[in-house]
Amino acid sequence: MGIGKTNKAPVKGTRQEGKTLMTTKNTIKKALAALAAGALLGGVLAGCGASTAAEGSGSDSTSTAAYNPVSVSGTAPGGDLIPTNSQESGKKTLVWQLFDGLVDVDPDTRKVRNEVAKSITSDDQQTWTITLNQDRKFSDGTPVKADNFIKAWTWGADIANAQIASGDLAVIKGYDKLHPSDGSKATATEFEGLKKVDDYTFTVELTSPYSSFVNLLTSVTFYPLPDSFFKDPDAWRKNPVGNGPYKLRQAVDEATGAYFDLNKYYKGNRTPHNTGLYVRFYTDSSAAYQDVLADNLDITSPGGADLLTAKDDFGDRLVEPVITGPNTTITFPMWDDFWKSSNGLKVRQAISLAINREEIVDKVFNGYAVPAKDFTVKGLNGWSDSIKGSDVLDFNVTKAKALLKEAGGYTKELPIYYNADGAHKQWVEAVANQIKKNLGINAVPKPTTTFSDFLQKRADHQFTGPWRASEIPFNPGLDDMLRNVYSTSGSANSGSEWTSDAFEAKLKEGWQQKDTDAANEKFNEAQEILFQDLPAIPLWYTKIPSVYSTKVSNVHTNVFGSTLYLVEKK
Numbered sequence: 001m002g003i004g005k006t007n008k009a010p011v012k013g014t015r016q017e018g019k020t021l022m023t024t025k026n027t028i029k030k031a032l033a034a035l036a037a038g039a040l041l042g043g044v045l046a047g048c049g050a051s052t053a054a055e056g057s058g059s060d061s062t063s064t065a066a067y068n069p070v071s072v073s074g075t076a077p078g079g080d081l082i083p084t085n086s087q088e089s090g091k092k093t094l095v096w097q098l099f100d101g102l103v104d105v106d107p108d109t110r111k112v113r114n115e116v117a118k119s120i121t122s123d124d125q126q127t128w129t130i131t132l133n134q135d136r137k138f139s140d141g142t143p144v145k146a147d148n149f150i151k152a153w154t155w156g157a158d159i160a161n162a163q164i165a166s167g168d169l170a171v172i173k174g175y176d177k178l179h180p181s182d183g184s185k186a187t188a189t190e191f192e193g194l195k196k197v198d199d200y201t202f203t204v205e206l207t208s209p210y211s212s213f214v215n216l217l218t219s220v221t222f223y224p225l226p227d228s229f230f231k232d233p234d235a236w237r238k239n240p241v242g243n244g245p246y247k248l249r250q251a252v253d254e255a256t257g258a259y260f261d262l263n264k265y266y267k268g269n270r271t272p273h274n275t276g277l278y279v280r281f282y283t284d285s286s287a288a289y290q291d292v293l294a295d296n297l298d299i300t301s302p303g304g305a306d307l308l309t310a311k312d313d314f315g316d317r318l319v320e321p322v323i324t325g326p327n328t329t330i331t332f333p334m335w336d337d338f339w340k341s342s343n344g345l346k347v348r349q350a351i352s353l354a355i356n357r358e359e360i361v362d363k364v365f366n367g368y369a370v371p372a373k374d375f376t377v378k379g380l381n382g383w384s385d386s387i388k389g390s391d392v393l394d395f396n397v398t399k400a401k402a403l404l405k406e407a408g409g410y411t412k413e414l415p416i417y418y419n420a421d422g423a424h425k426q427w428v429e430a431v432a433n434q435i436k437k438n439l440g441i442n443a444v445p446k447p448t449t450t451f452s453d454f455l456q457k458r459a460d461h462q463f464t465g466p467w468r469a470s471e472i473p474f475n476p477g478l479d480d481m482l483r484n485v486y487s488t489s490g491s492a493n494s495g496s497e498w499t500s501d502a503f504e505a506k507l508k509e510g511w512q513q514k515d516t517d518a519a520n521e522k523f524n525e526a527q528e529i530l531f532q533d534l535p536a537i538p539l540w541y542t543k544i545p546s547v548y549s550t551k552v553s554n555v556h557t558n559v560f561g562s563t564l565y566l567v568e569k570k
Contacts, residue, residue, distance in 0.1 A: 069276035070367035070567045073288035073300040076281045080237045081484045083223040084156030084163035088552040092311050096562035097260050098242030099223040100268045103537050105560035110476050115268055125209040132200040137265035138226040139247035148224035150465045154191040168221035170489050175204045210511045215477040245270045245565050270565040295549045307368055314547045323379035323559045324370055324541035326470040331536040334498040352392050353400035354438040360430045361540055372538035375530050382520025383479040389531025397438045404439055413442045417467035419454035420447035424468050458495050479523045498535035
């Protein structure tokens with residue numbers, strides 16, 4: 001059951017850190033800050049954000065209990081909360097509270113379960129019938145019907161609306177007419193593959209059989225939108241209405257945070273155990289950490305040097321993730337003639353073999369990461385540490401030097417690009433120094449000022465060497481990250497412009513399997529192709545915990561969505 005996405009998405013923040021290895025506290029602090037920033041995309045939180053607003057401000061709560069919200073760190077969303085436009089961590093933290101999808105992921109079993117959907121069935125894995133529960137409502141009291149999904153997906157797919165995650169919808173028949181690959185105007189106004197049967201039933205016809213479609217439906221891209229959105233999108237942007245367990249108490253303040261009340265109409269799986277939420281925006285993870293220590297904030301994910309003391313500081317109030325992630329890589333510009341060549345492949349293989357991942361994990365990250373063994377993350381169903389070709393991730397300087405010699409050497413400068421605002425400096429320097437020491441290649445860290453600048457330069461093909469990248473899974477399917485990052489249908493595509501018909505074919509073979517084990521076998525065969533071509537070099541998986549104050553209990557982590565509804569205020 002499972003998944004899907006599309007062509008190149010607009011530039012966005014993504015569903016995707018000395019001259020020697022330094023062990024000083026300052027080095028570890030900076031490197032781990034980068035890990036924490038990535039970790040907050042999933043789990044209890046989904047961001048690491050900036051503010052000083054006091055808890056409890058805002059309008060009167062709709063709850064009968066006194067308004068005493070659970071406070072968590074987050075990041076300013078920097079834009080509207082339309083689900084198809086919400087791939088960044090700051091937005092997702094908020095969108096997860098405002099909406100329910102057709103399905104979600106059970107935080108205990110980590111399996112996909114029905115949510116708004118009463119049933120999702122298919123005889124051929126290409127045409128799916130979706131029947132909705134009839135008791136679900138948006139926070140304005142209007143019912144959630146088939147049209148709310150059909151119209152939301154159609155609007156999200158329309159190229160005129162320029163939605164970041166529209167590519168998720170490319171698996172549905174007719175997407176190419178709403179979103180032509182050449183960037184031209186849509187030639188249709190309706191989604192050919194979506195048919196309304198009655199008010200609470202609709203069918204979805206995909207472009208080809210896709211066993212992972214139900215998993216794909218966990219993506220925020222597939223959330224419904226209320227009738228009020230289509231009547232006046234601009235008004236909705238100012239006062240978003242969703243069908244999730246919470247509703248906004250007042251407009252989001254980009255400088256401080258977002259307050260949430262309970263949605264009194266809510267009937268779903270995520271019934272809140274609290275009276276509301278306050279997502280407080282921070283730009284410094286250490287400030288959030290200190291606030292939790294002082295009981296001025298309820299939950300955060302520590303970064304930097306705080307990770308060195310978190311266990312001692314919090315004891316049982318530290319929750320470790322079950323699934324590691326994201327997967328950090330250095331990704332190559334496969335549009336470049338050299339990197340596309342056979343010699344370019346040998347140089348990439350040599351670089352991978354010249355990196356001592358264990359040493360960097362231990363000395364730079366203080367153990368808060370695990371050396372990568374594949375292109376996904378450890379803990380997913382079907383994950384394997386013995387995929388054919390994965391020995392290229394071993395540390396083997398002798399073999400690395402031999403491959404470099406076969407390639408005719410590499411005498412040019414090797415830039416490694418990263419965004420300076422993401423605190424990746426220390427690990428990038430460590431990787432560069434190992435490449436220089438073990439291969440004699442002049443690897444040079446190249447920072448850009450901001451993440452948006454980094455993304456724009458990458459999109460403009462200004463990168464001549466590899467860049468740092470990271471990605472987390474959006475659902476438990478092994479294929480999610482493979483498709484999302486490396487397939488031409490992935491809306492969080494890595495930007496390398498690597499393509500492989502053989503890789504795409506293996507994914508499709510997996511999606512056509514009815515047995516999960518058989519499907520995972522095909523997905524790992526797809527990974528074999530990634531190891532053969534090596535468009536990116538996997539480095540490590542992160543494992544950042546969450547910590548909480550003495551004022552709350554029942555704190556959980558879930559990389560596939562928010563579990564803030566479970567948190568109880570004492």
